[in-house]
Amino acid sequence: MSAPALLAQAHRLLGKADAEGLAARLAAVLARQALEEVVDQRCAQVGVTAPWASARSKLIVLRALDSGEAADSAAVAWNELSNACHVHAYELAPSAAEVSQLCQRVASLLPK
Numbered sequence: 001m002s003a004p005a006l007l008a009q010a011h012r013l014l015g016k017a018d019a020e021g022l023a024a025r026l027a028a029v030l031a032r033q034a035l036e037e038v039v040d041q042r043c044a045q046v047g048v049t050a051p052w053a054s055a056r057s058k059l060i061v062l063r064a065l066d067s068g069e070a071a072d073s074a075a076v077a078w079n080e081l082s083n084a085c086h087v088h089a090y091e092l093a094p095s096a097a098e099v100s101q102l103c104q105r106v107a108s109l110l111p112k
Contacts, residue, residue: 003041003110006034010103014096024099028084031099035078035106042066042074042111070109077105 001009010027039058043049046065050058055078062071081102084094 001033003034003037003106006030006037007103007107007110010034010099014100014103021093024094024096025085025087027096027099028081028094028102031103031106032078032081032085035074035081035109038106038109038111039074039078042070073105074109077102077109081106 007030010030013023013027013030016023036055036058039055039062040051042062043058046062048058048061048065050061053061059071059075059078062074084099084102087093
């Protein structure tokens with residue numbers, strides 16, 4: 001799926017009345033997949049194709065070769081989405097509002 005389609009699905013999940021808990025986590029997973037697609041596209045635009053590289057490695061490449069502001073925003077979004085995706089017994093699940101903000105950050109990174 002494309003990044004905009006993944007974000008649209010995440011927004012549909014967050015728009016439901018019971019969007020807390022697992023629905024919010026699932027929306028975070030979809031948003032992270034969308035972000036990883038955007039990072040892959042951006043890496044290709046700066047001349048780096050490394051399908052075997054981890055997302056964290058690709059973010060470092062973007063930091064070195066792309067604009068610092070966009071790379072930093074992508075790295076922060078990826079870290080926060082990764083935290084929202086993982087279940088920890090000692091932490092509350094992310095709220096729908098938190099995941100919605102992260103989706104908006106990913107949407108701001110989409111190519112225009």
